[in-house]
Amino acid sequence: MEERRYNAARLGGAAGTLRGLLVAAPGLPAQTVALVALLYVAATDGGYYPLDWYPAGLVVLALLGIWAALVAPRPPPRRLALSATVLLAAFGIWALVSAAWAGEPGPAWDGANRALLYAALFALFALWPVPPGGARWLVALAGIGIAVIGLVELLRWAGSDHPETYLLGNRLNEPVGYQNGNVALWLMGAFACLWTATARGLPALLRGLALGSVPMLASLAWLGQSRGSLFALPVAGLILLAITPGRLRLIAALVPSTLAVAIAIQPVLDIVDSTSDLALPALVDDLARAVLVPSAVLVVLGTVAALFDRRFTPSPRVARRIGSVATALVAVVALAGVAVAATQAGELSDGLSKRWEEFKANDYVGGGSARLSSGGTNRYDFWTVAWDSFQREPLRGVGMDNFQQDYAQRGDSLEKPRFPHSLPLAILSETGVVGALLFLAAVAVALAAAFGARPRPDPIGAAAPAMVAVAMFAYLFLHASVDWLYELPALGGLAFAMLGLAAGMTARPAPARPPRVPRAARLAGAVAAAACAVSFALPWLAEREVESAIDGWRTDPAAAYTRLDRAASLNPLSSRPGLYEGGIAGLRGDYPRARKAYLDVLDREPRSSSAWIQLAVIAQARQDQAQAREYSRRAASLAPRDQAVRAIRARMARGAIITPRKANQIILKYARRASE
DSSP states (O other), X not given: OHHHHXXXXXXXXXXXXXXXXXXXXXXXXXXXXXXXXXXXXXXXXXXXXXXXXXXXXXXXXXXXXXXXXHOOOSSOOOHHXXXXXXXXXXXXXXXXXXXXXXXSHHHHHHHHHXXXXXXXXXXXXXXXXXXXXXXXXXXXXXXHHHHHHHHHHHHHHHTOSOGGGGEETTEEOTTTSSHHHHHHHHHHHHHHHHHHTTOTTSXXXXXXXXXXXXXXXXXXXXXXXXXXXXXXXXXXXXXXXXXXSOHHHHHXXXXXXXXXXHHHHHHHHHHHXXXXXXXXXXXXXXXXXXXXXXXXXXXXXXXXXXXXXXXXXXXXXXXXXXXXXXXXXXXXXXXXXXXXXXXXXXXXXHHHHHHHHHHHTTOOOSOSOOSTTSXXXXXXXXXXXXXXXXXXXXXXXXXXXXXXXXXXXXXXXXXXOSSOSOHHHHHHHHHHHHHHHHHHHHHHXXXXXXXXXXXXXXXXXXXXXXXXHHHHHHHHHHXXXXXXXXXXXXXXXXXXXXHHHHHHOOOSOOOSSOOOXXXXXXXXXXXXXXXXXXXXHHHHHHHHHHHHHHHHTTXXXXXXXXXXXXXXXXXXXXXXXXXXXXXXXXXXXXXXXXXXXXXXXXXXXXXXXXXXXXXXXXXXXXXXXXXXXXXXXXXXXXXXXXHHHHHHHHHHHTTOOOOHHHHHHHHHHHHHHHHO
């Protein structure tokens, strides 16, 4: 009864109906569409490719611009939420400005646009506050939506004639295209589903589906064998239990979910350890049954439990006692963990020291077992180069998303990472102290807004959706501290949307009349969204032209050149049109045009080893051996460990004739080896 009165007061007397939600939360339609767009991007390589995430970004900006111009927030956003929005936008603008001094201005523009997308998502969720009822549905949509993606992917995998194509290194690689990105997606969804299964204000069937989704998502995450999740998941899980009302209910839902996951542990390891593609179909079938049968059982049990749960409404006093018991239980478990750690301190210290030395050794060579406990990594080397870049440019950084050329020149491994695999180091090295302060201040202010809005006391858990959203953001932030997950727009976008939801969620009733928002403020918001839309549209359209040129150059080279010229006009900061123009011209024997295209690239990016080595090939084709040697020397100095550059240079030194076609074959050969 008390919860019903609470919802009625917060939803304008509509008692939780859709009409009441829309009256109290006019931003809900736009927020729902934005979440659906993020889920679509998550299912298409996590939004890694610009052709996938730019259209979704334009949808978000259109929603933001329309709502800024036409829909007043009810109630008005709090100052902290507005301040966090301004700081995130300032970080995006600073990242955009960094293209002015970046060695690769094209990637800097893309990286800045991604930061602006995150700011737009945060604004859309934070500046149009939603009451607890609306926030419940948004968190549930995120969790169930990710679960649907996981179910579809599992069924497609089980029904495939070539299940090995879904794996990379015997770890599930789809749909994000990066194993650790998959793990982050599944675990963020599991957080949302775990809480949704316990949320009393949601339909029983939805809660049952959410409970069944938790072990399915956790099992899919186990297939990713992500070592970064070993650090992020326990910490984020403790955060979830520590800050979310209804801890005992979460623990109660976690117990059967854990038991269901246990059934899938060995079938997963059978796939991870498999050495034969012929055995995979049967192993995948076994895994599908081990995942889907327990999940289906939990759907039924969860639905039945939710129906009974509706009939029992504890009084505020009982609710407080239950909360106290849950808090005590979490504290006891934490203290037990500390006690065990203390008794095993020596062994733990030795083990951690050994692991740290292995980590610093940068001993990743590829191959071997895919298990969590095996294999090396070059992350320490990535981080060392990123820190060196920060020390060179501590104030302004080297430019957003401008790690690759630095690593090619200064790294120790054969890998070619685009990102430092650490969010803090990426922000420090690429945007400097200025960018880091803006970013950290934005996150801190947003968290202050989320925690500052918690009602005290909160006997019915009105703050729970906001706290779950904070835990989802915390998980990604933690995991992204040791990986490049922030750079996947589906994951970063979902995290900042959830942070915005938490920062903007309100327990205040909506006013009878919409607040008067100054016309200048509305106009400024719409203009800002339109300006960002232009910044998104130009590189997106340029990328479409480049892809069209790549697809059609063999049948119509003149049209391909025209498309590449158009792409260069739309995105004058990118080197891609010039590199492809030079490549096409070289393959067609038009060496003057190829040489001019590569020189134009070097005017923009003097450290492009790709352009230098291709110029060396063109120079040799033009029988200018001295220039070919000089160009190849420059390429080798910029990428001393690039195997393709070394192979081409060595063959040239032996007097072999390397045609543009042969050079491309060598580059592709080593690129394939690196991906194996």
